[in-house]
Every structure is written in structure tokens, then in C-alpha cells.
Amino acid sequence: MEFNEHNWGSGIKFVEEKKPKRFIRLIGLILIVFFSASIGGILGGYYVKKNYESTSITSDLPNLKTQSTSTLPKNAVNQVAELVGPAIVGVSNNVDTVFWGKQTQGSGSGIIFDKNGYIVTNYHVIDGATEVTVTLSGGKKLPARVIGTDYETDLAILKVNATNLPVAKFGDSSSVRVGDIAIAIGNPLGEEYAGSVTVGVISALNREITVEDRKYKVIQTDASINPGNSGGALCNENGEVIGINTLKISSAEGMGFAIPINxxxxxxxxxxxxxxxxxxxxxxxxxxxxxxxxxxxxxPAGVGVQEVERGSGADNAGLRPGDIIVEFDGKRLEKFEDLTETKEKHKVGDIVKAKIWRDGRYLELRIKLGEKMR
Structure with missing residues (x-):
């Protein structure tokens, strides 16, 4: 509409803006776009549902909500724990006391190696016991009889009155290599932590360690071995026992030792x-x-004799205190261990030549080795 009634002759005409019609057209356009998008979404959803309903877009990803751990593949440690764990027992050292009756003075672990109840453990685990109790992996407790002990190697054999027990398989410790997986199973710190599994590697072979008057050649591992693990199993990744856990260095972490199973x-x-x-x-x-x-x-350098046991092979051969053994079985003695190692190569009853120094002259004696039954 033109406002000519206020036309002052300037030639300028004021024209009214037609806003309502433009606004309506804009709203209509928006509705058309929205409607089209809605129809497209509906059709697209129907297409996806029809064509992909049976195949989840996350089918290649693990179903975190429904997947059970029982369906996950087992690793070597799982398998060894399941295979060897049931054959590992707890061993309690019980003593009779004057005021408190029977008390447990220590505990360790053991390995069932025969289904009829034969168990190997460490000698120091049952040393001094008046009664030994074995706790099977399921918690059942049985009295145990000591079949035999060996102080030198720190080993002992126990027997419980049971049959069809799970058995651990002994492996070949001569095939063990530095860096191999090592899995220790035992009862560190007692029954509360029965069946504990620790994992590491073989750190060293043929380590020589001395405990009191005993000398061992052992396997070293960084798999955790703690008090109570003594007598337990050191296994390879095939579930074979390659060593019997025996001790650790308390002043250092990751330095445990096992007696080679061979x-x-x-x-x-x-x-x-x-x-x-x-x-x-x-x-x-x-x-x-x-x-x-x-x-x-x-x-001369050699082993100086301080005492001679009466009735022993050395006594019968004429060896005396003050003599110096310079050679034994033809081997020059460079350290005391040379005498021990050479002797251990023989059997009871063998006759061995010994070259000795006495009062400024050398003598040769023939010594018949006796039997040590400690």
C-alpha cells in the first residue's frame, strides 16, 4: 500500500513491508524439511533392522556383559595351577609341651608323588616334630608318618593313610634353562594362604649355597618363595616339578632356591x-x-686332620690327628670341598688311596670308606 497522502513532492514513496507472507513461507519450508528427514529416518531404520537384525555391529568385539571367564583361553599358569595345585599339601610340625600340650611349632608344604599317600617335603619342615599333620588341598587333615629323612639334602618322606590322591609329575631339571618360566606353588605363611601360586623365571642354575654345615647346588628363581613355601613345588610351564622349594635369602627380594628334582x-x-x-x-x-x-x-697345603673317629675307615687305616691329607684318590686338594666331592663319587665299602704328610715325610694310606647314616 502506498502512502500518497503524505507525498511532499520529494518523489519518495514509502512502501509497507510484506513480512507475514515471507514468514509463513519460511515456516512451511522448515516443516517440509523436517517431514522429509523424519520419513528418511524411518525408512533408513526399517532398512537397517531388516537387513542387519541378526548381525550385531559389535559382533567383532568382546561381549563384556555376558562373556564368562570360564570361556576365556587358559594360559600356562592357569593350567599348571589346576594340574599341580591339588597335589600340594600343607605340613604342620607339632610338638608336645609341658604346660600347653601339643603345639604347632612350624609349617611348610609338601608334594604328593605317589597316589597311595607318599609325600616329599623338606627335612627342616619336620625336624624335631613329635607329630606331623598333613592338610590336603581340599582342607582335610591327616596324621602323617615319617618314612625317612636326609639332613644333607634337607629332604624327608612322609606317608598318610589315603589312596587315589592327586599326584605331581616329576620333570627333568637338567633340561632347565635360565630364563625359563618358573611357577612356585605352596603354602606361604601357613594354611591361611594355602595353594598360593607365584610366577617368575629361572634366574640361575647350579648355584652353590651353604646353610650351617650343609652345602647345596640349587636352582635360583625370582618366583616368590616365603616361609611356608618350603617343601612345595617349583614347576615348569608344562606342569612338571623341576625343583623342591627350600629357602630364600631374607635380605634380598626375588632370590629363592629349589633343590633340583633330579x-x-x-x-x-x-x-x-x-x-x-x-x-x-x-x-x-x-x-x-x-x-x-x-x-x-x-x-704342605691340604686338609689338616683334627679328630679321627674311633672305628671309622680313617681310624682303621692309621690316620692320626695332626696328619695333613694332600691328595685323595689321586686328586690334589686345593680346598676342603675337594675332599668331600671326591669322596661322594665313591660308594660305601670302596677303598681309596690317600697321600698324607706326617712329621716331615709323605705316606700313602688305603682307606676303606664306611657308611654315614645321618
């Missing part, structure tokens, strides 16, 4: 047959005289 097998056989291990016995107590001491006193 050495333990021979001891186990002897204990089953005789109740003890028959070892060659010389019958002396002595100390090693090194080169510096020998030079100082004007004597």
Missing part, C-alpha cells in the same frame, strides 16, 4: 628303600690349610 629323585628312592641315604664316610674332622698358612708353618 638330585631329589635319588634321595627319594633311598629314603623309600632304607629310610635314610647311604653315603660314604671317612671319619675325620679337619680344617683346610691354604698356601699362605702352609708357607707360614712350613707344611
Amino acid at each position: 638330585e631329589a629323585k635319588n634321595v627319594i628312592d633311598e629314603l623309600l628303600k632304607h629310610g635314610y641315604v647311604s653315603r660314604p664316610y671317612l671319619g675325620i674332622a679337619g680344617t683346610f690349610i691354604d698356601k699362605e698358612q702352609a708357607k707360614q708353618y712350613g707344611v
Whole structure:
């Protein structure tokens, strides 16, 4: 509409803006777009549902809500724990006391190696016990009888009155390599933590350690071995026992030791047959005289004899306190262990030549080795 009534001759015409009609057209356009989008969404949803209903778009991803751990693949540790765990027992060392009756003075672990109730453990676990109790993996407690012990290797055999028990398989410790997986199973700190599994690697082989008057060659591992693990199993990833856990260095983490199972097998056989291990016995107590001491006193280096046990092979051969053994079975003695290691290569009853120094001259004696039954 033109407002001509206020036309002052300027030639300018004021024209009214037609806003309502433009606004209506804009709203209509928006509704058309919205309606079209809605129809497209509905049709698209129907298409997806019809064509992909049976196949989830997350079918390639794990179903975190419904997948059970029982369906996950087992690793080597799972398998070893399930295979060997039931054959590991707790061993309690019980003693009679004057005021408190029967008390438990210590505990450790053991390995069932025969289904009729034969168990191997450490000697120090049952040392001094007046009664030994074994706790099976299911919690059942049984009294145990000591079949035999060996102080030298720290091994002992127990027997419980049971049959068809789960058994651990012994492996071959000579095939173990540094870096191999090592799995320790036992009862650290007692029955409360029965069947604990720790994992590490073989850290070293043929480690020589000395405990009191005993010397061991052991397998070293960083798998955690704690008090109560003694007598338990050190396994490879095939579930074979390659060692018997025996001790750890308390001042360092990750330094545990196990008796190689190949050495333990021979001891186990002897204990089953005789109740003890028959070892060659010389019958002396002595100390090693090194080169510096020998030079100082004007004597040869070797094992200085301090005591001779009456009736022993050394006594019968004529060995005396004050003698110095410089050679044994043809081997020059460079340290005391040379005498022990050479002797251990023989059997009870063997006759061994020994070269000794006495009062400024050398003598040769023939010594018949006796039997040590400790």
C-alpha cells in the first residue's frame, strides 16, 4: 500500500513491508524439511533392522556383559595351577609341651608323588616334630608318618593313610634353562594362604649355597618363595616339578632356591628303600690349610686332620690327628670341598688311596670308606 497522502513532492514513496507472507513461507519450508528427514529416518531404520537384525555391529568385539571367564583361553599358569595345585599339601610340625600340650611349632608344604599317600617335603619342615599333620588341598587333615629323612639334602618322606590322591609329575631339571618360566606353588605363611601360586623365571642354575654345615647346588628363581613355601613345588610351564622349594635369602627380594628334582629323585628312592641315604664316610674332622698358612708353618697345603673317629675307615687305616691329607684318590686338594666331592663319587665299602704328610715325610694310606647314616 502506498502512502500518497503524505507525498511532499520529494518523489519518495514509502512502501509497507510484506513480512507475514515471507514468514509463513519460511515456516512451511522448515516443516517440509523436517517431514522429509523424519520419513528418511524411518525408512533408513526399517532398512537397517531388516537387513542387519541378526548381525550385531559389535559382533567383532568382546561381549563384556555376558562373556564368562570360564570361556576365556587358559594360559600356562592357569593350567599348571589346576594340574599341580591339588597335589600340594600343607605340613604342620607339632610338638608336645609341658604346660600347653601339643603345639604347632612350624609349617611348610609338601608334594604328593605317589597316589597311595607318599609325600616329599623338606627335612627342616619336620625336624624335631613329635607329630606331623598333613592338610590336603581340599582342607582335610591327616596324621602323617615319617618314612625317612636326609639332613644333607634337607629332604624327608612322609606317608598318610589315603589312596587315589592327586599326584605331581616329576620333570627333568637338567633340561632347565635360565630364563625359563618358573611357577612356585605352596603354602606361604601357613594354611591361611594355602595353594598360593607365584610366577617368575629361572634366574640361575647350579648355584652353590651353604646353610650351617650343609652345602647345596640349587636352582635360583625370582618366583616368590616365603616361609611356608618350603617343601612345595617349583614347576615348569608344562606342569612338571623341576625343583623342591627350600629357602630364600631374607635380605634380598626375588632370590629363592629349589633343590633340583633330579638330585631329589635319588634321595627319594633311598629314603623309600632304607629310610635314610647311604653315603660314604671317612671319619675325620679337619680344617683346610691354604698356601699362605702352609708357607707360614712350613707344611704342605691340604686338609689338616683334627679328630679321627674311633672305628671309622680313617681310624682303621692309621690316620692320626695332626696328619695333613694332600691328595685323595689321586686328586690334589686345593680346598676342603675337594675332599668331600671326591669322596661322594665313591660308594660305601670302596677303598681309596690317600697321600698324607706326617712329621716331615709323605705316606700313602688305603682307606676303606664306611657308611654315614645321618
